[in-house]
Amino acid sequence: MAVALAQPFAVCRGIEILESLHQFAIELKEKYTVYASQQETRLPEVEFIKGSIFEVDWSDASVIFANSTCFGYEHIVQISQIPCKPGTFAISMTRPLLHSHWQVLESLNKPTSWGYAKIFIQRKLSPGQELE
Amino acid sequence: MDPKQFWRFEEDRTNPHRVDDPLQPTPEELVALQAQHQAYNTLVSHLNFHQAVTASNQEREAVGSTSDITQTYGEIVSCKQEFNSLAEVLLTMKNRYRAHFEGGVFYDLGSVGLT
Numbered sequence: 001m002a003v004a005l006a007q008p009f010a011v012c013r014g015i016e017i018l019e020s021l022h023q024f025a026i027e028l029k030e031k032y033t034v035y036a037s038q039q040e041t042r043l044p045e046v047e048f049i050k051g052s053i054f055e056v057d058w059s060d061a062s063v064i065f066a067n068s069t070c071f072g073y074e075h076i077v078q079i080s081q082i083p084c085k086p087g088t089f090a091i092s093m094t095r096p097l098l099h100s101h102w103q104v105l106e107s108l109n110k111p112t113s114w115g116y117a118k119i120f121i122q123r124k125l126s127p128g129q130e131l132e
Numbered sequence: 133m134d135p136k137q138f139w140r141f142e143e144d145r146t147n148p149h150r151v152d153d154p155l156q157p158t159p160e161e162l163v164a165l166q167a168q169h170q171a172y173n174t175l176v177s178h179l180n181f182h183q184a185v186t187a188s189n190q191e192r193e194a195v196g197s198t199s200d201i202t203q204t205y206g207e208i209v210s211c212k213q214e215f216n217s218l219a220e221v222l223l224t225m226k227n228r229y230r231a232h233f234e235g236g237v238f239y240d241l242g243s244v245g246l247t
Contacts, residue, residue, distance in 0.1 A: 001172070001175065002172055002214075002215050002218055003218065003222065003238050003240070004238075005168045005171055005172050006165070006168050006215075006218070006219040006222055007222050007233040007238075008233055008234050009233050009235075009236050009237060009238045010234075010235045010236060010237060011237050011238070012237075012238040012239075013237065013238065013239050013240070014239075014242060015239065015240065015241055015242050016242035016243060017243050018188055018243050019191060020190070021187070021188055021242065024179065024187075028176065028179070031175050031178075032175055035171065035174075035175060044238075052244075053241040053242065053244065054244075058239045058241070061237050061238070061239045062231075062232070062233070062236030062238065063225070063231065063233070063236065063237075063239070064238075064239045064240075064241055065218075065239065065241065066241045067240075067241075071244060072244075079241065089225055089229070089231050091218075091225075105228075105229055106224065106228070106229075108154050108220075108221065109154075110214075110217035110220065111214070111217055112214050112217060113214060119221055121221065121224060121225055121229065123229070
C-alpha cells in the first residue's frame with residue numbers, strides 16, 4: 001500500500017502466506033479503497049493474495065520487493081530463479097538476489113525500524129545474459 | 133551453487149553510483165513524498181504493530197515453525213518508519229535507471245514458507 005501511494009503503478013499486489021498478516025492487509029485495503037476513491041488522481045489498485053510466493057504467479061511483475069534480511073540461502077535461490085520478464089526490477093534488503101539471474105545496479109543504506117539496512121536495486125537479466 | 137558464494141555479487145562496474153552516493157530527491161519530490169507519507173500515516177494509524185507481530189508468531193507456533201526465523205524480519209516491518217526509505221529507492225530506480233512505473237505491476241513478496 002505504501003508503494004501505491006508513492007508511485008503510479010497500475011496495481012500493487014502483496015503476497016502473504018500467514019493468515020493473520022493477510023487479514024491485517026485486508027483491513028488496510030478497505031481504508032485505502034475509501035481514500036483512493038476520494039482522490040482526484042487515480043491511485044493504483046491494491047490487491048492482497050493469500051498464498052506462497054513460490055506458488056503464486058508473479059511473472060507479470062514490473063517491480064518486486066523482497067524484505068529478505070532473514071531469508072535463507074534456499075529461499076534466495078528459489079526467488080532468484082522464478083521466471084519473470086527480463087528487465088524486471090527487484091528491491092531486496094540486506095542480501096541481493098543471485099547474480100546469475102539478477103544484475104545489481106546499486107546498493108543503498110537506508111533506515112529501517114530496526115536500524116540501517118543495505119538495500120539492493122537489481123534488474124532481471126535476459127536469458128542470454130544469465131550465468132550457469 | 134556453492135553456499136559460500138551466497139554473499140557474492142557483482143555490481144555494475146560502469147555504474148558511477150555507489151552506496152555513498154544516494155540519489156537526493158528534488159524539492160518537488162520531497163514535497164510530494166511528505167504528502168504521501170502523511171496519507172500513509174493516516175491510513176495505518178489504527179494498526180497495532182505489536183499486535184501484528186504477536187498474531188504472526190502465534191500462527192507460526194501453531195504450525196510448529198517457531199524456530200524458523202526466516203520470516204522474522206520480513207514481517208517486523210514498521211512501515212511507518214520505512215516509508216521514506218522505500219519511496220526514495222523507487223525514486224532512484226525511476227531517475228537513475230529509467231524504471232517505468234505507469235501501468236506496471238508491483239509485487240511485495242511477503243513471508244516465506246511455514247516449514
